[in-house]
Amino acid sequence: MHSTSGTPHFDLVGVGIGPFNLSLAALAEPLRENHSLEALFLERQPEFAWHRGMMLDGTTLQVPFLADLVSLTDPTSRFSVLNWLRETDRLYSFYFAENLFLERREYEAYCQWVAAQLPFCRFGTTVTRVRRAESGFEIAYDAPSGPALVSATNVVLGIGTEPAMPFEVSGAAPHAVLHSAEYATHRPRLRDLDDITVIGSGQSGAEIVLDLLRSGVPGQRVRWLTRSAAFEPMEYSKLGLEHFTPDYTRFFHSLREDVRADLLRSQGRLHKAISFQTLADLHAELHMRSFDSLYGGTLGLAGDTGATLLPGVSVTGGVWRPDAGGSVELTCLHDRLKREFRVVTDAVVLATGYRDRLPAFLDADLAQLIGPADLEHRVAPGVYVQNAEQRTHGVGTPDLGLGAHRAAVILNAVTGRTVYDLPRRAAHTAFDPEAAAERDPGIRIEVP
Ligand SMILES: Cc1cc2nc3c(=O)[nH]c(=O)nc-3n(C[C@H](O)[C@H](O)[C@H](O)COP(=O)(O)OP(=O)(O)OC[C@H]3O[C@@H](n4cnc5c(N)ncnc54)[C@H](O)[C@@H]3O)c2cc1C
Structure with missing residues (x-):
């Protein structure tokens, strides 16, 4: 200095x-x-x-x-x-x-x-x-x-x-509408509520649903809504992972802005989805809950796991209802059916990502x-x-x-100097014809 x-x-x-x-x-x-x-x-x-x-x-x-x-x-x-x-x-x-x-x-x-x-x-x-x-x-x-x-x-x-909040619910108690980034702070209170809605099907949403299923009070309803068409697994194939190399970064950077935006929208499974392990853990939990509901009789309706999983739903807003301890009323739209409905719940966890x-x-x-x-x-x-x-x-x-x-x-x-030597090539995939032509003499680039 x-x-x-x-x-x-x-x-x-x-x-x-x-x-x-x-x-x-x-x-x-x-x-x-x-x-x-x-x-x-x-x-x-x-x-x-x-x-x-x-x-x-x-x-x-x-x-x-x-x-x-x-x-x-x-x-x-x-x-x-x-x-x-x-x-x-x-x-x-x-x-x-x-x-x-x-x-x-x-x-x-x-x-x-x-x-x-x-x-x-x-x-x-x-x-x-x-x-x-x-x-x-x-x-x-x-x-x-x-x-x-x-x-x-x-x-x-x-x-x-910073946490992305798709909507605000004015007047709501702090534990009643929160972002997943604050989940651990409110967890002790959330575990005791009768009815919780988690919005968003990325890794955080899945982990929170799993945590509530494992630790919530008996009879707690856990509802999981997401705009995505399905609860999708993260792309984790070896060549799929090459999207996380400097080579792909360079290729992506060379694209036109609108092409980049389209690509990002289409790549949800590379960065917004759920790990195979968490999906398997969730399914195992639901599977045994279905057993317990038939043979243990603690969860209400026979066959009901106490969990509602509903993809393809956009939650467009929420209103705080202060009566009877307080609840949140959410307005929802099933995107493909174009059907509106409401959800009344004790608390909403927005696992809606960051920006x-x-x-x-x-x-x-x-x-x-x-x-x-x-x-x-x-x-x-x-x-x-x-x-x-x-x-x-x-x-x-x-x-x-x-x-x-x-x-x-x-x-x-x-x-202004090479402090660290960086790999010229990190992926087996060539993301553009020029990169492929460097090693493949059969590829001819037409110069316009
Ligand atoms: C729950 C979770 C799990 C994740 N797990 C993975 C994973 O397993 N693998 C993976 O590849 N990615 C993961 N990610 C994504 C990502 O890589 C991490 O979020 C990572 O923490 C990002 O690092 P960062 O340095 O950009 O920001 P952050 O970790 O958010 O750190 C930024 C820091 O800046 C500080 N700051 C902000 N403003 C100021 C200021 N004005 N003055 C001083 N300090 C300031 C903040 O206090 C903060 O500590 C995860 C993300 C989340 C949310």
């Missing part, structure tokens, strides 16, 4: 420390050690915390452990999951477990272990303003000791995404310079984003498996 007119200056300031900026920090550490890059990362939470609202028992990462913060870029880094396991004396246990998928709470602990070794990651600091300055950018933040100011040549926004946004802390002058991300994830000169570029970079944008690669691309761009 050097200082211009009393303000500490850094080559790079990262805003937010989720997995993506933490990956960047871990890959930047060797440069900091040899004094070729001065970096600072600021995070508003008091410690590294990862989606605590969905930290449910037994839930795992959806990607193998090699998608840690560093390995797919630098397998020799000391910040790998394997090194964490060794340092915490669990390496043999992990080896014998023969399980590629860390539990979510293990992943959070691993990230905390990495963050603790990076003194330039500061927690409990909320960035309040970023604006252009002579030295690049001026970053104002609130620290535990009070307001502070630094400047930077480059800024990397890693602030994650990126332009952060409010960018001052107006800087905000108006922000454009689509280029291949190096730059949205304006000196400003980079992580996980806000799905429209330009495709389905892999929020995927942890591409995090270490993107962080290295940004680091190479910021330093």
Whole structure:
């Protein structure tokens, strides 16, 4: 760090420390050690915390452990999951477990272990303003000791995404209408209600339905509505996974904007669906509930599992009914039958995903310079984003498996040199004729 007119200056300031900026920090550490890059990362939470609202028992990462913060870029880094396991004396246990998928709470602990070794990651600091300055950018933040100011040549926004709420229900009690991001907080109360509606059939929706089926009070009705035509499994075939390679990202980036938008809409099974395991667990639960309803007699109507699964339904809005303890009345439309109906329920969990946004802390002058991300994830000169570029970079944008690669691309761009050598080709699939022609002499590209 050097200082211009009393303000500490850094080559790079990262805003937010989720997995993506933490990956960047871990890959930047060797440069900091040899004094070729001065970096600072600021995070508003008091410690590294990862989606605590969905930290449910037994839930795992959806990607193998090699998608840690560093390995797919630098397998020799000391910040790998394997090194964490060794340092915490669990390496043999992990080896014998023969399980590629860390539990979510293990992943959070691993990230905390990495963050603790990076003194330039500061927690409990909320960035309040970023604006252009002579030295690049001026970053104002609130620290535990009070307001502070630094400047930077480059800024990397890693602030994650925000819960997408498709509608508001004014007046509703906080536990009665909530986003899946807050599920764990309200879980004790939700488990005791008679009737819960979960909306959305991504992984979070499925995990919440499963959790309620396993832990709700006897007789609780769990209703699961989704706009999707079916409760679909995640695409997990080996070649399907090649959509999560840098090769596909480059191809996607080269497409016209409207083509990209169409493609994203058609790729729900690559990023919005449910893991095979969770679907199997759900089915096993329903299967035994159907048995219990016949032979145990605790669930009401014979044969009724206490669960209603209804796909193809758009929920268009909701009204809070305060009488008799309060309930939510939802208006629903079965999309294909064009039939409207209502649902009356004690609580609604919106497992309706997340969206990126332009952060409010960018001052107006800087905000108006922000454009689509280029291949190096730059949205304006000196400003980079992580996980806000799905429209330009495709389905892999929020995927942890591409995090270490993107962080290295940004680091190479910021330093103007190849700090990390990146694979020229990562997929067997050639996504465009030019890529195929590089290895296949039978492919002739017509030059118009
Ligand atoms: C429940 C859940 C499970 C997931 N599991 C997987 C998975 O298994 N595999 C996979 O590939 N993807 C997964 N994802 C998708 C995605 O990769 C993760 O959401 C990941 O956390 C995104 O990382 P991030 O760094 O972009 O953002 P986040 O993890 O959201 O971190 C952003 C950070 O920025 C901080 N911040 C925001 N504003 C400021 C500010 N003004 N000042 C300072 N700090 C700020 C926030 O406090 C936050 O800590 C999952 C997503 C969810 C919701």
